Amino acid sequence: MSSTSLVSPKVPRRVAVVGGSRIPFARADGPYATCSNQDMLTAALDGLVERYDLQGERAVGEFVAGAVLKHSRDFNLARETVLGSRLDARTPAYDIQQACGTGLQAVIAVANKIALGQIESGVAGGADTASDAPLGLNDELRRVLLAARRAKTFKERAREIARIRPRHLVPDIPRNAEPRTGLSMGEHAARTAREWGITRQEQDELAAASHRNLATAYDSGFLHDLVIPFNGLARDQNLRPGTSVAKLGELKPVFGKDRPADATMTAGNSTPLTDGAATVLLASEEWTRERGLKPLAYLSAYETGAVDFVTGGPAEDGLLMAPAHTVPRMLERSGLEMSDFELFEIHEAFASQVLATLASWEKQGEDPVDRDRLNVAGSSLATGHPFAATGARIVATLAKLLAEREGAKPGARGLISICAAGGQGVTAILEKA
Numbered sequence: 001m002s003s004t005s006l007v008s009p010k011v012p013r014r015v016a017v018v019g020g021s022r023i024p025f026a027r028a029d030g031p032y033a034t035c036s037n038q039d040m041l042t043a044a045l046d047g048l049v050e051r052y053d054l055q056g057e058r059a060v061g062e063f064v065a066g067a068v069l070k071h072s073r074d075f076n077l078a079r080e081t082v083l084g085s086r087l088d089a090r091t092p093a094y095d096i097q098q099a100c101g102t103g104l105q106a107v108i109a110v111a112n113k114i115a116l117g118q119i120e121s122g123v124a125g126g127a128d129t130a131s132d133a134p135l136g137l138n139d140e141l142r143r144v145l146l147a148a149r150r151a152k153t154f155k156e157r158a159r160e161i162a163r164i165r166p167r168h169l170v171p172d173i174p175r176n177a178e179p180r181t182g183l184s185m186g187e188h189a190a191r192t193a194r195e196w197g198i199t200r201q202e203q204d205e206l207a208a209a210s211h212r213n214l215a216t217a218y219d220s221g222f223l224h225d226l227v228i229p230f231n232g233l234a235r236d237q238n239l240r241p242g243t244s245v246a247k248l249g250e251l252k253p254v255f256g257k258d259r260p261a262d263a264t265m266t267a268g269n270s271t272p273l274t275d276g277a278a279t280v281l282l283a284s285e286e287w288t289r290e291r292g293l294k295p296l297a298y299l300s301a302y303e304t305g306a307v308d309f310v311t312g313g314p315a316e317d318g319l320l321m322a323p324a325h326t327v328p329r330m331l332e333r334s335g336l337e338m339s340d341f342e343l344f345e346i347h348e349a350f351a352s353q354v355l356a357t358l359a360s361w362e363k364q365g366e367d368p369v370d371r372d373r374l375n376v377a378g379s380s381l382a383t384g385h386p387f388a389a390t391g392a393r394i395v396a397t398l399a400k401l402l403a404e405r406e407g408a409k410p411g412a413r414g415l416i417s418i419c420a421a422g423g424q425g426v427t428a429i430l431e432k433a
């Protein structure tokens, strides 16, 4: 029987990022088309168990994870994943969901408990599959079936069932769209791109850099202990080492086509629909010392925020622009400026959203972000973006980048900025151990 201590330290403890494990990300309807969220998350988690020897009684205090697109069988995906993994079956686990911020929010949930002395170590993660999407029953059919279930007599039940019509067989397919506006993420981003005057050239340059940096990260061996082969893939399937601004420039716009003259967003400068999973191990310093492990970085601040993209707010604060305000607030609270950071990790939902966020920070008086320090091992445009997995991928990548960065002293900082559906942002700061 496991228990959680209620005795908290007077001062929050430092939370170490020990390492990460993820599977290569696959394009939707590709090699992971028949894999469930649980299959992928279990593989990523087992990679961590193997690498950090996490078998045995309560080696890990808690596992927190989530998925944006979940089947009803995954009502507690994290716990089911623990039970199917090599982690001790007595490890408690629960799900959280904050759209594309899920993975980082899972990290924050684990970190808070470690900081307060409630657990010594924990794993955070996330998985998403765009291929194995949970198809729902048509709403009208669901109402008929529920009424039939409530019926007291056979006659009543037969009457309800007789109301079923062929149109009821059309399934409810999850859409990559905002419930409040009905617009896709891409259409929202296209509006923001126009507000900020983001050009096609800038977007394609950012996308090309993401592929170039990810290719280098694989070729140099940087990712060898972060990415474990799965289902025939050893590298992210979306990676195109040979892509270039010229090739990207040939692609046709896919979003914002209502105004063809300034439609700038293509399949190349947008993230693809992706399947994948990622996990990251967090712990107290005492725990890492006892196990002979070396922290890569410490998690020193985190913040969440949201914009009102539905009823108010300036037009330039579009759906994916919450980090434009969340990051400055986190910096102010931490007494830091952009120039205090060695590296920057901005989730690339769309190249245009990254560029609009950078422009907004500058407009608010922040120093420009040095592009040579941005997403230096590639980001979502190249890796792909299985929604809930992205936060854990970024935390593990940035921690390792800081740990191995030549010339960076202990305490060198990395900034994480993730935009999420629903007009939300989740951000964090890591410091080299």
Ligand SMILES: CC(=O)SCCNC(=O)CCNC(=O)[C@H](O)C(C)(C)COP(=O)(O)OP(=O)(O)OC[C@H]1O[C@@H](n2cnc3c(N)ncnc32)[C@H](O)[C@@H]1OP(=O)(O)O
Pocket (backbone or CB within 6 Å): 100, 176, 185, 186, 240, 243, 244, 247, 248, 251, 254, 266, 267, 268, 269, 270, 271, 272, 273, 320, 348, 349, 350, 385, 419, 420, 421
């Ligand atoms: C908070 C958030 O994160 S919000 C973000 C959430 N995520 C999303 O909204 C996902 C958005 N993405 C999508 O909806 C889809 O991936 C789309 C609409 C952008 C593209 O879908 P598709 O048209 O199926 O893309 P597809 O992979 O077929 O690419 C189209 C073409 O571009 C080409 N292409 C794509 N990327 C590149 C590249 N980097 N370099 C060169 N060519 C490329 C493909 O080869 C393909 O060419 P072809 O038609 O000759 O085969």
